[in-house]
Amino acid sequence: MVALVLSLGGLRRERAAGSAGFTLALPVGRVQMLATRAVTGLAEMTALTLIPALIIPTLSPVIAHQTYPILQAFRFGVLFMSWGAVWFGIGFMWSVLFAGEYTAAVVSLLTPFAYIVVYANVSGGGRRFLSANPFVFMSGVEHFTNGTSTLTGALPWIEIVVLAGVASALIAAAMWVSSRQSF
Amino acid sequence: MALFYKAWLESRVRFLASAGVLAAYCISFVQQARLNFPPVFEPRLPYTVYIWRGVYNGIDTLLFVVVALVLGLGGLQRERAAGTADFTLALPLTRIRLLLPRAAVAMGEVAALAIIPAIVVPWMSSRIGHVYPVADAIRFAALFVATGAVWVSAGIFWSTVTSAELTGAVAAILTPVVYVATVSSTALRRWPAANIFNVMNGAHLPYLDPATSLFTGRFPWGAALVLTLVAAGLVAASAAAATRSDF
Numbered sequence: 219m220v221a222l223v224l225s226l227g228g229l230r231r232e233r234a235a236g237s238a239g240f241t242l243a244l245p246v247g248r249v250q251m252l253a254t255r256a257v258t259g260l261a262e263m264t265a266l267t268l269i270p271a272l273i274i275p276t277l278s279p280v281i282a283h284q285t286y287p288i289l290q291a292f293r294f295g296v297l298f299m300s301w302g303a304v305w306f307g308i309g310f311m312w313s314v315l316f317a318g319e320y321t322a323a324v325v326s327l328l329t330p331f332a333y334i335v336v337y338a339n340v341s342g343g344g345r346r347f348l349s350a351n352p353f354v355f356m357s358g359v360e361h362f363t364n365g366t367s368t369l370t371g372a373l374p375w376i377e378i379v380v381l382a383g384v385a386s387a388l389i390a391a392a393m394w395v396s397s398r399q400s401f
Numbered sequence: 402m403a404l405f406y407k408a409w410l411e412s413r414v415r416f417l418a419s420a421g422v423l424a425a426y427c428i429s430f431v432q433q434a435r436l437n438f439p440p441v442f443e444p445r446l447p448y449t450v451y452i453w454r455g456v457y458n459g460i461d462t463l464l465f466v467v468v469a470l471v472l473g474l475g476g477l478q479r480e481r482a483a484g485t486a487d488f489t490l491a492l493p494l495t496r497i498r499l500l501l502p503r504a505a506v507a508m509g510e511v512a513a514l515a516i517i518p519a520i521v522v523p524w525m526s527s528r529i530g531h532v533y534p535v536a537d538a539i540r541f542a543a544l545f546v547a548t549g550a551v552w553v554s555a556g557i558f559w560s561t562v563t564s565a566e567l568t569g570a571v572a573a574i575l576t577p578v579v580y581v582a583t584v585s586s587t588a589l590r591r592w593p594a595a596n597i598f599n600v601m602n603g604a605h606l607p608y609l610d611p612a613t614s615l616f617t618g619r620f621p622w623g624a625a626l627v628l629t630l631v632a633a634g635l636v637a638a639s640a641a642a643a644t645r646s647d648f
Contacts, residue, residue, distance in 0.1 A: 219467070223571055235482055323570050324415045324471055328422045331464045335422070335429045343436040 220266060221302040222326040224259045225309030228252065229396060230317040238401050252393045256310060263302050271295040293369045294358060300381040301352040305330065307388030314392040314399075349377040404499065408506035411475055416510040419468040420517060426464065427518050430455045431525035438531075448531045453614030456518050457541050457602040468514060469549040470573040472507045473556020476500065477643060478564045486648050496643045500557070504636050507553045515545035537615045541602065544621070547628040548601040552577070554635030561639040561646070600624050 229248070232238040241251070271291040278286040309326040316322040330352070341347045348360045355377065358369050431452070439446050455461070477499065480486040489499065519535075519542035526533040555576050560569040581598065589595040593605035603609025603616070610617045 219574055223567070223574065226567060236484055318414065320471070320474060320570070321414060323567065324418055327467055327471065327574070328418055328464075331422050331426055331460065334460060335425045338429050338433055343433040345436070 219327065219330075221263050221305040222309040222329070223323070224262050225306045226313045226322055226326065228255060228313050229399070229401065230314060230322070233401055234317055242401055248397050249393045252310075252314075252389075252396055256306075256389050259306055259310070260303065263306055264299060267295045267299045267302065270298075287368070290368050293373060294356075296373060296378065297356050297358050300378045301356050303385035304352075304381050304388070307385040307392075311388050311392045311395075314396045349374065404494070404502035405506055408475075408503040411503075412472055412506060412510060415468075415471055416514075419464075419472070420514055423461070423464060423468070423514055423517050424521060426461055427456060427521040428525055430459075430461070431522060431529065434526075434531065435529055447613050448526070449533060449537070450612075450614040452522055452526070452533055453602065456522060457614075458604060461518065462598065462602060465514065465545060465549065466552050466577050467574065469511050469552035470556040470576065471570070472510050473504075473553040473558075474560045474569055474573060476503060476557070476560050477646065477648065478560060478569065481564060481648055490648060496646075497640045500561070500636075500640050500643050504553070504557055504639075507557065508550055508632075511549035511553050512546045515542045515549055518542065518545075534615065540616050540620055543625065544601055544603070547625040547632075548597055550632035551597060551628050551635070554632040554639070558635045558639045558642070561642045594624065597628070600628065 229238050229241065229251070232241055242248075244251075271288070271294070275286045275288040275291050278284045308329055309322075312322045312325045312329070316325060333352075337347075337350055338344055341350065344351060344354075349355050354360055355374075359367075361369050361371060361374065363370050434448070434451065438448060438451050440451070477486050477489065477496065480489055490496075492499070519538040522538050523533045523535045556569075556573045559572040559576070563569040563572055581596070584590065584596045593599045596605075599605050600621070603614075603621075606621070608616055608618065608621045
């Protein structure tokens with residue numbers, strides 16, 4: 219949800235607010251503007267991903283008198299980031315396509331739920347393509363092997379690279395669409 | 402009446418899109434019972450518990466809360482950002498009279514959304530050879546309406562007190578997260594009724610039978626009344642904030 223919200227904004231929103239003309243008058247290309255916004259949003263998302271990775275190992279001994287491996291926390295952070303980047307890319311695309319107030323926000327927030335409906339039907343009720351289930355993939359549950367809810371083997375790098383590719387494609391497509399839009 | 406129509410025009414895309422996704426989710430979940438029910442590891446699980454887990458205590462609940470919050474957004478602060486606030490403020494109406502129709506329309510939309518599972522679940526269940534009691538579906542819908550009113554009011558409140566674009570939306574969406582974190586990490590944790598999500602679906606509360614996930618006796622009118630009062634309080638706070646805002 220936060221990844222989707224972080225991706226909102228941009229020229230379409232500025233047009234609705236009446237400030238797009240000023241931004242478009244700046245001596246920079248639209249692709250450069252969108253690339254800067256994408257980098258900033260992804261950096262913010264990375265920072266948010268690091269919050270549990272830092273807080274849980276740090277505070278577990280203090281509050282719960284337990285230890286939690288920091289490496290595990292960072293591995294889960296990578297899983298969060300991989301699907302989070304895809305959600306960010308989807309929100310980024312919606313923010314380029316929709317000009318109406320709240321329209322991009324609402325469509326972005328409804329997208330994960332619509333996706334789950336489609337996924338459930340395509341995957342036979344979640345029996346196949348587990349990596350395509352964001353909740354399963356981000357929780358890492360399909361990689362638990364020792365009953366301790368920890369990621370013991372290698373991270374699913376192939377899936378992570380695929381998801382990074384999907385996110386990059388969505389952001390690139392949003393840039394392409396934006397560069398052809400008329401304001 | 403024109404103000405109600407204005408509120409409807411401003412929120413109808415949000416409402417219709419949400420209704421479509423909510424209905425699609427409910428239909429999809431019930432249809433999957435053909436494949437997933439009974440679960441492999443719980444062969445004796447009652448069908449009503451399966452539905453409760455997926456619809457009344459699952460993603461559907463989260464979707465409903467998010468949608469209710471989003472339906473509450475809008476109003477004069479949004480109009481100020483769009484540059485139309487002056488026209489609305491020039492109408493011969495007080496700000497409270499501008500706000501109340503918007504709140505009423507949003508509440509009505511949330512009520513309509515809450516009824517979707519009450520219609521879809523018993524109907525689709527019968528189509529796949531299972532039975533889900535209509536009376537219980539309606540009772541859950543009533544609880545969803547009561548809790549949805551609180552979330553709508555929270556959305557109205559945030560959209561009234563925040564002026565920056567998307568700030569109200571972000572604050573509204575983060576509200577249930579902060580609320581759950583607060584309830585689950587303080588002394589309130591020992592009082593299940595303090596968690597509005599429990600009240601919404603009866604989890605850990607005596608009016609829901611944990612064996613069947615159906616209502617045990619009387620509808621929890623007291624809880625519904627408290628939720629209604631909370632919603633009314635938030636709308637009143639929003640009205641007070643709107644009255645004092647400077648445009």
